[in-house]
């Protein structure tokens with residue numbers, strides 16, 4: 167099925183943005199890659215950016231680079247948060263609630279990918295599921311009321327990987343104790359993030375809450391994503407391949423900026439680059455595999471996520 171694109175042949179670009187003065191964007195994993203580039207776009211438009219990052223030194227370097235570019239008055243700050251540790255997420259959320267009165271969008275951008283050997287977080291989760299899904303689930307739940315007060319948005323950054331791998335949440339062996347592979351476990355974590363987002367969209371609508379939830383992906387972008395975690399072989403392959411098949415991190419950030427700001431976005435859609443199997447090219451609506459909209463699996467995942475994060479999220 168051909169999708170009729172709304173934003174013309176160039177797709178959505180930050181040129182569509184007016185001033186974002188007075189708005190606040192909270193971005194996870196914003197010291198590099200797409201998250202850093204999204205911060206640049208928001209600051210260029212006069213917004214305030216709050217980075218939720220795990221590494222203080224890298225965050226200081228990122229903030230210094232942004233202040234160099236946008237001037238010392240640029241409103242960019244950092245709250246330490248390690249998504250791999252639920253207690254760290256709780257502390258970071260409490261700090262955000264204490265210091266940030268308004269959230270126009272929370273962008274769930276941080277991730278780890280293709281972790282070569284199975285690793286388990288302190289809370290007992292396979293590391294990609296723990297960081298990418300459970301950490302963000304808890305963060306979204308804890309910040310939800312503040313986002314609603316601001317009539318803000320939640321943007322979940324997914325991946326084309328959601329429709330690869332085992333194409334399901336492996337409830338019977340969530341941590342892949344029996345059949346771990348770097349690819350399948352990453353794919354499960356991105357499917358979990360996206361299923362959660364569409365389930366949140368449905369629950370928000372049913373409850374009449376004033377929060378927009380959107381889902382996007384950056385296609386194939388040249389970032390640090392595999393640098394820490396992938397096997398040496400996969401890193402080498404990606405280092406070469408990405409020169410030919412991937413786009414810049416800057417372009418990779420546009421879908422998340424679009425989902426955080428654009429009026430004409432819709433529910434049950436996926437936004438990202440639209441060319442070469444949705445890896446690069448103009449940003450617009452991408453085909454969405456029905457897998458991500460499986461309500462039964464999503465409801466089960468929601469209940470499980472509440473249990474695993476000890477969060478009571480009455481939506």
Ligand SMILES: NC(=O)c1ccc[n+]([C@@H]2O[C@H](COP(=O)([O-])OP(=O)(O)OC[C@H]3O[C@@H](n4cnc5c(N)ncnc54)[C@H](OP(=O)(O)O)[C@@H]3O)[C@@H](O)[C@H]2O)c1
Pocket residue numbers: 194195196197198199200201218219220221224247248249250274275276277278279297323324325326383384385386387388389390391392394415418
């Ligand atoms: N690049 C691609 O081709 C591609 C394709 C599909 C989807 N994506 C998605 O795009 C998003 C952005 O990734 P990227 O490509 O820009 O990669 P990136 O440059 O590696 O950025 C990921 C960010 O997440 C942070 N992070 C990792 N683990 C964390 C944790 N435990 N707690 C808090 N922050 C953590 C990293 O922090 P550190 O600097 O401390 O490591 C980094 O700032 C991810 O959701 C990814 O799944 C990317």
